[in-house]
Amino acid sequence: MAAPGGDRVRPLPQTPAALELRHAVRDWLGRYAPNGVVAVGLSGGADSLALTAAAVAEAEVVDALIVDHALQAGSQAVAAAAADIALGLGCRSARVLTVEVTGEGGLEAAARSARYAALDAARGGLPVLLGHTLDDQAETVLLGLARGSGARSIRGMADFADPWGRPLLGVRRAATRELCADLSLTPHEDPHNASPEFTRVRLRTEVLPLLERVLGGGVAPALARTAEQLREDGAVLDELAEKLLNAASDAGSLSIETLATAPVALRRRAIRSWLLAAGAKALTDKHLRAVDALVTNWRGQGGVAVGGAKPGTRLVAKREHGKLTLAFTPH
Template structure:
């Protein structure tokens, strides 16, 4: 007699996610003790030795509630056949709100541990329901195609084997294995946006529109990802043709208004900037003028990030302002982008550079 169907589904998903790894590779499961990550960790403990892989477990103690240290210690003691098993204690800041700050601290700790232990992959327990919640939250913010693509199955060292499975499957798998998931009080706290989406919005949509909303939203994410990948590849090709990165750093305030910057060339008399400024990036405007907006704006975003704009603070509104330097050019002054980076149009090029004030 085989395993419970839910257990088999989770194990199959993990097996497929690890199919490209080599014998002896170390894989780590990020496990909070909740049903999703607990089912994932148990599946890894079963699949890894049969595939010739080494498997371990990481749990992050955010220190945000009483008893978190005790809960983390209980997770690493679970008899799942995972070694090493470590508690990663982090300090959560305040930047971007509590959810974002906790996420940033968690991923930083996981990345450091993976590097230190020599792991080739860290498995995350996000499910189809998590994907649906992510799409809804981003949709409410007016996000573009890439953002609506939700969470990818792979990002660097991170892998999400359970994106095709619902939360009900992981709960059933834990029950079949005799594992008792930990219910994080934060997962019921309506102060958090994701909790409100999970506990209020998705159930309301299911009630009004019928079952299958989560599956449809996850399918939307997959379709958006295919489109976004194609548009990103197109934008990458355009960037390679249109962008010229200056040999030295430079600030917009250092660029005289009468310096002719020729597309495809970097002016020799543009001085270098102070240490810490991002590189100056120029884009040849003629390469961009006839592009579809979705492609052109991707090129502009990449140029801004290359010049030092933080991706997390670079909004669609910033890029639209820069885009008007191409589509609605009337001799405007520079546009402030984000993170001390600005954009300036000069003689058929668009220049991205630091916006610091020139030294006297």
């Protein structure tokens, strides 16, 4: 579905929630989309509705993209209603993208993959704003902490990771609901967001409230600040690791001597980038430590298989003649 809008922009009231969201979106646009032309991923929930309203107020042009996962009865009507609201708010266009949710990793992961793929295909080169809030960031940090995969897994979501923009990472979820109330909008309540079978839902409804009570409040903002600090530190380390990777690279292999003399934080980052560039997927801390041991704790051990190989093969990192090498081997 696609329809023109934009000639009936709905003005926002001068309420605290409206001002907070407008400021957040304005700041994001100034840094990442100064031409003011963006798309918004709209689910019909409070966060994305409020984001859409603020984006229309601050951006030059907003196109709404609504993904229908077709997982629940009536999802088509929900998507159509969200498109109508988007046009009423003043979006230039509103398109419903129906997807098929399949794949490994559980329903939540499969739906996420389908959603992002659909948004990427439909965005027409525009950045896509997503309604993730400070509360979502706190949940993401806790999930990463539970994985135990180091600083990278707990630095949360970036405010811009091309093409995905997240202007509301400093805004609490309560503010998006307040803006919807200010605009007399009734957000869609996705039943999946209240289902305890999903880990993120239990974090939201059980773990974070418990931490707030035990630690005396302020937990979600503290987690979000931690993520921001780690992203800042990580950007510097990634840049230094890229220089190390370039220095160690030799026709697709890596020099053991160059890697061995580097600090561990840089060496493992360089190894990670090298593996990803070769097609590795779903890298874990265990994979990285095992490959790193080929450099720093060599005892004649065999190669290390990592995920991402072609069907019927394995992607294996080995130590050979003073170098780290990668090869696809029969499985």
